[in-house]
Amino acid sequence: MAWRTQPVISPRSGVVAAIAIAALMAAALGAVLWRAEGGRGLGPADWSALRFTVVQAAVSALVSVALAVPVARALARRQFMGRGLLITLLGAPFILPVIVAVIGLLAVFGRNGWISTALGWAGFEPVHIYGFHGVVLAHVFFNLPLATRLVLQGWADIPAERFLLAAQVNADARAIRRLLEFPMLRQVLPGALAVIFAVCLTSFAVALMLGGGPRATTIELAIYQAFRFDFDLGRAALLALVQIALTLGAALMALRLGRGDGFGAGLDRPVRRWDANGLGLRALDAGVITLAAAFLLLPMGAIVANGLAGLSALPNSMFRAAGVSLGVALASAAVLLLLALPMAIAAATGRAATVETAGLLGLAVSSLVLGTGLFILIHPIASPAAFAWPVTALVNALMALPFALRILIPPAREVVRTQGRLAQSLAMPGLSFLRLVLLPRLRRQIGFAAGLGAALSMGDLGVIALFADADRATLPLQIYRLMGAYQMQAAAGGALLLLVLSLALFRTFDWLGARHADA
Amino acid sequence: MKYLAFAAGIFCATGLAAETPELTVYTYDSFVTEWGPGPAVKAAFEETCGCTLNFVAAGDGAALLARLRLEGARTEADVVLGLDTNLTAAARETGLFAPTEIEADYDLPVAWDDDTFIPYDWGYFAFVHAADMPAPQDFLELARSDLKIVIQDPRSSTPGLGLLMWVKAAYGDDAAQVWTDLADNIVTVTKGWSEAYGLFLDGEADMVLSYTTSPAYHIIAEDDTTKDAASFDEGHYVQIEVAGRLAASDQPELAEQFLNFMVSDAFQSVIPTTNWMYPAVTPAQGLPKGFDALVEPREALLIPEDQAQATRDTALAEWLGALSR
Numbered sequence: 001m002a003w004r005t006q007p008v009i010s011p012r013s014g015v016v017a018a019i020a021i022a023a024l025m026a027a028a029l030g031a032v033l034w035r036a037e038g039g040r041g042l043g044p045a046d047w048s049a050l051r052f053t054v055v056q057a058a059v060s061a062l063v064s065v066a067l068a069v070p071v072a073r074a075l076a077r078r079q080f081m082g083r084g085l086l087i088t089l090l091g092a093p094f095i096l097p098v099i100v101a102v103i104g105l106l107a108v109f110g111r112n113g114w115i116s117t118a119l120g121w122a123g124f125e126p127v128h129i130y131g132f133h134g135v136v137l138a139h140v141f142f143n144l145p146l147a148t149r150l151v152l153q154g155w156a157d158i159p160a161e162r163f164l165l166a167a168q169v170n171a172d173a174r175a176i177r178r179l180l181e182f183p184m185l186r187q188v189l190p191g192a193l194a195v196i197f198a199v200c201l202t203s204f205a206v207a208l209m210l211g212g213g214p215r216a217t218t219i220e221l222a223i224y225q226a227f228r229f230d231f232d233l234g235r236a237a238l239l240a241l242v243q244i245a246l247t248l249g250a251a252l253m254a255l256r257l258g259r260g261d262g263f264g265a266g267l268d269r270p271v272r273r274w275d276a277n278g279l280g281l282r283a284l285d286a287g288v289i290t291l292a293a294a295f296l297l298l299p300m301g302a303i304v305a306n307g308l309a310g311l312s313a314l315p316n317s318m319f320r321a322a323g324v325s326l327g328v329a330l331a332s333a334a335v336l337l338l339l340a341l342p343m344a345i346a347a348a349t350g351r352a353a354t355v356e357t358a359g360l361l362g363l364a365v366s367s368l369v370l371g372t373g374l375f376i377l378i379h380p381i382a383s384p385a386a387f388a389w390p391v392t393a394l395v396n397a398l399m400a401l402p403f404a405l406r407i408l409i410p411p412a413r414e415v416v417r418t419q420g421r422l423a424q425s426l427a428m429p430g431l432s433f434l435r436l437v438l439l440p441r442l443r444r445q446i447g448f449a450a451g452l453g454a455a456l457s458m459g460d461l462g463v464i465a466l467f468a469d470a471d472r473a474t475l476p477l478q479i480y481r482l483m484g485a486y487q488m489q490a491a492a493g494g495a496l497l498l499l500v501l502s503l504a505l506f507r508t509f510d511w512l513g514a515r516h517a518d519a
Numbered sequence: 520m521k522y523l524a525f526a527a528g529i530f531c532a533t534g535l536a537a538e539t540p541e542l543t544v545y546t547y548d549s550f551v552t553e554w555g556p557g558p559a560v561k562a563a564f565e566e567t568c569g570c571t572l573n574f575v576a577a578g579d580g581a582a583l584l585a586r587l588r589l590e591g592a593r594t595e596a597d598v599v600l601g602l603d604t605n606l607t608a609a610a611r612e613t614g615l616f617a618p619t620e621i622e623a624d625y626d627l628p629v630a631w632d633d634d635t636f637i638p639y640d641w642g643y644f645a646f647v648h649a650a651d652m653p654a655p656q657d658f659l660e661l662a663r664s665d666l667k668i669v670i671q672d673p674r675s676s677t678p679g680l681g682l683l684m685w686v687k688a689a690y691g692d693d694a695a696q697v698w699t700d701l702a703d704n705i706v707t708v709t710k711g712w713s714e715a716y717g718l719f720l721d722g723e724a725d726m727v728l729s730y731t732t733s734p735a736y737h738i739i740a741e742d743d744t745t746k747d748a749a750s751f752d753e754g755h756y757v758q759i760e761v762a763g764r765l766a767a768s769d770q771p772e773l774a775e776q777f778l779n780f781m782v783s784d785a786f787q788s789v790i791p792t793t794n795w796m797y798p799a800v801t802p803a804q805g806l807p808k809g810f811d812a813l814v815e816p817r818e819a820l821l822i823p824e825d826q827a828q829a830t831r832d833t834a835l836a837e838w839l840g841a842l843s844r
Binding site for chain 2: 035045048099102103106107110111112130204205208209210211212213214215217221224225227228229231315316317372375376379380383385465466473477478480481482483484485486487488
């Protein structure tokens with residue numbers, strides 16, 4: 001393992017990025033603690049919030065990933081018209097602002113939703129969506145797309161030669177499962193679980209709304225309460241630390257479970273599957289894809305239907321906000337890649353634990369606490385409003401970082417593993433390796449990560465609310481403000497605009513990445 | 520590098536235009552949208568003041584106060600517009616506000632005597648429902664009915680806190696029991712007013728906690744008379760929205776001038792059809808048509824500022840206890 005002690009490309013800049021992120025988070029938390037004036041510590045209500053948060057996040061992550069495996073498998077072994085577009089559309093729930101997505105979800109599953117209405121015609125009671133199962137349903141709705149993409153990536157990372165070989169030895173679907181798919185899943189699933197667990201840990205508005213009341217109080221809501229109801233910054237920071245500890249605990253477990261050997265070298269041929277041609281398997285995959293598409297796309301359809309009427313009534317402020325959001329999203333995607341690429345390289349060359357842990361911090365730290373901390377740091381120096389856009393772009397990039405790392409690290413590791421030795425034997429300098437070998441091979445994943453980062457940034461309400469003045473609102477903030485002024489129809493139009501822009505942004509990056517990768 | 524260009528652009532933009540005096544007013548989000556009072560207020564005040572009026576929006580009333588506390592005396596705000604009577608005690612305690620001389624002939628449902636904060640609008644909390652539906656007469660009838668309501672969380676929402684105080688003011692020690700009885704009527708609890716009102720409009724609940732003035736929005740702006748507010752026999756809790764000027768302001772005269780402007784006709788006549796609340800001083804031309812159709816509560820309930828804090832904490836514990844079961 002000589003290449004591991006002296007890697008083909010230096011992990012240094014990635015480690016520096018990881019340390020910088022950790023330092024920024026520590027500074028923000030420290031600032032909040034520094035401004036705290038002796039509040040009360042954690043009470044019984046906080047502990048029950050903690051319990052609820054962990055249970056709902058764990059169940060949501062398990063269900064999301066369990067459902068994602070058949071969906072990803074079906075998508076991995078089928079080629080059909082519009083497959084790429086479908087995969088993009090399936091990602092929509094994940095990149096929408098939660099309030100918009102929830103309204104779409106309720107249009108289908110709510111007391112007055114499509115399903116309840118249909119049940120009513122048939123003489124049944126309406127669906128009862130509000131409760132623990134509602135929280136899980138909403139979180140699965142948001143995270144199934146992400147889980148599916150991560151698992152699908154796992155399938156795509158199995159070299160085509162493996163399937164070719166399997167076909168030559170007449171391996172059936174079961175044998176392929178045992179020899180190729182299970183080992184891949186063992187590596188991919190723990191990471192996917194950890195990321196989704198982390199996403200659900202900081203959920204607040206959705207959990208409360210679908211949970212049906214204060215039983216569904218999460219840690220993030222407790223932080224919100226500490227901040228604005230009690231102005232107890234110490235408790236807010238303590239609760240934020242609890243969130244971090246939980247996320248990092250999950251991450252460490254995932255890293256430990258996810259260890260395993262890769263699939264070795266392939267020649268990057270397109271995958272063909274000879275094992276899944278049976279009629280039964282085809283019907284199964286078609287059924288799975290249809291169900292998943294219905295679950296994820298019907299609420300999107302409701303958002304589109306709601307928004308069409310509002311499109312004509314869109315005020316100028318909405319278009320200005322859309323412009324702001326596009327700028328912030330592009331900047332955020334750029335920052336994301338500047339952080340994620342060096343970190344993925346560092347992880348691929350043996351610093352996985354440091355990098356992945358630092359990467360998860362962006363998800364683990366409550367955006368309210370992070371925003372407040374940055375606000376406290378910036379306020380003595382400059383007007384926070386002047387930093388509204390850069391701070392939002394940075395925080396959004398940090399939030400998208402765990403996803404980008406999950407996307408980039410496995411293929412980066414594979415490239416270093418398979419091409420590193422040859423490059424070293426040629427005494428290829430690190431930068432040349434990056435430019436000639438690594439980046440071209442990661443194009444597809446870089447496009448995907450940038451697209452996801454940009455789209456996530458478009459839809460995030462996050463810290464902008466703390467910083468923006470009247471003229472610097474992003475699109476999600478503007479939508480929220482219009483809802484607060486009775487302008488539900490204009491807000492619905494804005495939501496549709498956001499949906500279209502986010503998907504277009506995502507699709508463009510994804511396409512740019514895939515265009516040359518397939519050539 | 521887009522990122523740097525971005526940051527540079529912002530710095531340049533804020534560096535310009537320091538000639539005319541600037542008045543910075545912190546307020547809540549819905550105030551500054553084009554449908555809110557913000558644009559009309561800015562235009563009207565700038566006509567007379569020879570200054571630039573800048574609004575900074577920061578969430579809602581409670582978020583405003585939290586932001587002020589974070590900024591302390593270094594705040595850029597000259598005036599804060601959008602606190603309410605549940606927040607004035609805590610706001611006063613910060614010592615950040617300066618007394619004001621302004622007095623006006625207020626049309627409030629309660630007597631107003633305050634040397635720091637001036638009221639600019641007010642409203643009654645109420646449950647809004649479809650006009651063709653028979654509404655309950657009080658909380659007890661609501662609790663006995665099968666009606667489904669959606670409310671806001673008092674920990675994250677101003678109306679949510681208002682409802683908590685309403686039940687407490689009406690029922691005192693029996694408030695916990697009222698909440699227990701109401702538990703099966705509550706479809707869900709939302710983070711803020713917007714989510715709850717959206718759910719109601721989408722048909723997820725029969726009634727939503729809002730204001731008696733909400734139907735006026737539908738009547739005037741949408742020509743829609745299908746919404747009504749239920750009048751409760753216990754009386755309705757009052758929300759009075761106030762403004763105050765900051766002691767550390769570098770524009771004290773301008774700030775006082777703005778507060779004075781706030782109780783004048785130019786400001787007050789904008790309020791009813793933009794903020795959808797009652798003006799604190801009825802403008803000369805009276806209330807717009809559509810406001811006369813609104814329910815008039817029999818009694819106005821308001822817990823005095825000095826008891827509000829303690830009441831709030833007890834009421835929250837009761838609310839959590841009753842609804843977490």
